[in-house]
Amino acid sequence: MDDLLIARSLFGTTMGFHIIFATIGVGLPLMMLTAELLYQKTKDQEYVVMAKRWTKAFAILLGVGIPTGTIAGVQLSLLWPGFMEVLGVVMALPFQIEIYAFFIEALFMSIYVYAAERIPPWARISSLVLVALGALASAVLITNVHAWQGTPRGFTIENGQITNVDPWVAFFNPSFAVTATHVALSAYTTGAFVIASVAAFKMLKSEFGTRIYNFHKKALMLSLIIGGIFSFFTAINGHEAAQYLHEYQPEKLAAAEGLFETQSHAPLAIGGYTDRETEKVKWAIHVPWALSFLAGDSFDTVVLGLNEWPEEEWPPLFVHTLFNAMVGVGTLLIMLSLVAYVWNKLLKKDRFPKFLMWLFVASGPMSILGIEFGWIFACTGRQPWVIYRTLATGDSVTTATNLGILFIMFAAIYVVLGIAVVFVLLYYFRKNTVMDDLHRAEQKGVPLYGANN
Numbered sequence: 001m002d003d004l005l006i007a008r009s010l011f012g013t014t015m016g017f018h019i020i021f022a023t024i025g026v027g028l029p030l031m032m033l034t035a036e037l038l039y040q041k042t043k044d045q046e047y048v049v050m051a052k053r054w055t056k057a058f059a060i061l062l063g064v065g066i067p068t069g070t071i072a073g074v075q076l077s078l079l080w081p082g083f084m085e086v087l088g089v090v091m092a093l094p095f096q097i098e099i100y101a102f103f104i105e106a107l108f109m110s111i112y113v114y115a116a117e118r119i120p121p122w123a124r125i126s127s128l129v130l131v132a133l134g135a136l137a138s139a140v141l142i143t144n145v146h147a148w149q150g151t152p153r154g155f156t157i158e159n160g161q162i163t164n165v166d167p168w169v170a171f172f173n174p175s176f177a178v179t180a181t182h183v184a185l186s187a188y189t190t191g192a193f194v195i196a197s198v199a200a201f202k203m204l205k206s207e208f209g210t211r212i213y214n215f216h217k218k219a220l221m222l223s224l225i226i227g228g229i230f231s232f233f234t235a236i237n238g239h240e241a242a243q244y245l246h247e248y249q250p251e252k253l254a255a256a257e258g259l260f261e262t263q264s265h266a267p268l269a270i271g272g273y274t275d276r277e278t279e280k281v282k283w284a285i286h287v288p289w290a291l292s293f294l295a296g297d298s299f300d301t302v303v304l305g306l307n308e309w310p311e312e313e314w315p316p317l318f319v320h321t322l323f324n325a326m327v328g329v330g331t332l333l334i335m336l337s338l339v340a341y342v343w344n345k346l347l348k349k350d351r352f353p354k355f356l357m358w359l360f361v362a363s364g365p366m367s368i369l370g371i372e373f374g375w376i377f378a379c380t381g382r383q384p385w386v387i388y389r390t391l392a393t394g395d396s397v398t399t400a401t402n403l404g405i406l407f408i409m410f411a412a413i414y415v416v417l418g419i420a421v422v423f424v425l426l427y428y429f430r431k432n433t434v435m436d437d438l439h440r441a442e443q444k445g446v447p448l449y450g451a452n453n
Helices: 003-042 045-079 081-091 092-118 121-150 167-171 177-207 211-247 250-258 290-296 318-344 352-381 405-430 434-442
Strands: 157-160 162-163 268-270 273-275 281-282 285-287 386-389
Touching: 003 045, 003 081, 003 121, 003 177, 003 352, 003 405, 045 092, 045 211, 045 405, 081 092, 081 162, 081 290, 081 386, 092 121, 092 167, 092 352, 121 167, 121 177, 121 352, 121 386, 167 250, 167 273, 167 352, 177 211, 177 352, 211 250, 211 290, 211 318, 211 352, 250 318, 290 434, 318 352
Parallel strands: none
Antiparallel strands: 157 162, 268 285, 273 281
């Protein structure tokens, strides 16, 4: 591997690991807030137990998300000095604001965890609202930098010098709104389905009709409803994202669909793989005219093909597979939520079929995979540019060599961190069972949040 490929692989591995915790870190606070609101409205003790247990899981995951995010920031400076030279002048604003967003999240998370039983209900809800807003703001602000890489604005480069810098024009670049919305919606989807996955697994391990079974079924239905709503809105936003690609990064859209020749009434290729030699997507299902409609809300929209650009400016052709995998996961999650709602709420069935329960268990890992597919597609589809049409990836990488040992060391660190976080989660929840928390919640004068083995 050459040093550029190692640098990309190292940073990609870091972001691939960090994004798991960052995404769940945005999605879980919404679930915690929902459970807290339901508790305050119904006084059902099971909802406050859900809020407490999800809060503890969030705190553990946050303990890994913070250092991996710090590593990503350090690697940006060390591996991509050319990129940071431009970023530091033009797009420092989101990073500066993100510090305050994280401060708000951490502060009110501490208040909720350590003082939930000593503050009134409105203060508990307000704390969780601010935790959720802080987490969302952190994700949106970091995503803003990624959006700017795809649609750079707010500066010019004259004779190698950065001039005419306007940080607010850069901040509100054309793709900011659609990209930030997509990240937020997909994070809420993932947070809900991760909880659904755990709840379904616990139901499979519990006896039907017991209090534990019913507790996890309540958590499952709550998370599937919320996850289904947000996965549907994620799909709607994905349509807007395709139109933004059509306007601002047309070669990325062409690579995503394996389209080589410019045409109107362009077909949408579902599945298959892009064959460079034949310039076709083999083994795909082609939906006539659908890509043109997706790109411009009209069947006669002209979609540019890859042959409009020199081949060295093409994104990697495998992004078609990544794009299809992302869309496939999202579609499956919507269908799972819809089937669960119809089966339980409309047909009034007490039990889900076992195969469906295992699909619910798989929904959490699938949602995380969907995030990974989408993130890799977004970044790889911009290649060969680190800042679109402005700075090539190869021109921004460090001149340092022998990066292979760093790649190996960081990969080992992530393996250790991954094993550690799973161990801590399992250890904590085995020591603090659902029945323990339910008994604490029902006893007057016994703290729920502060009582932890």
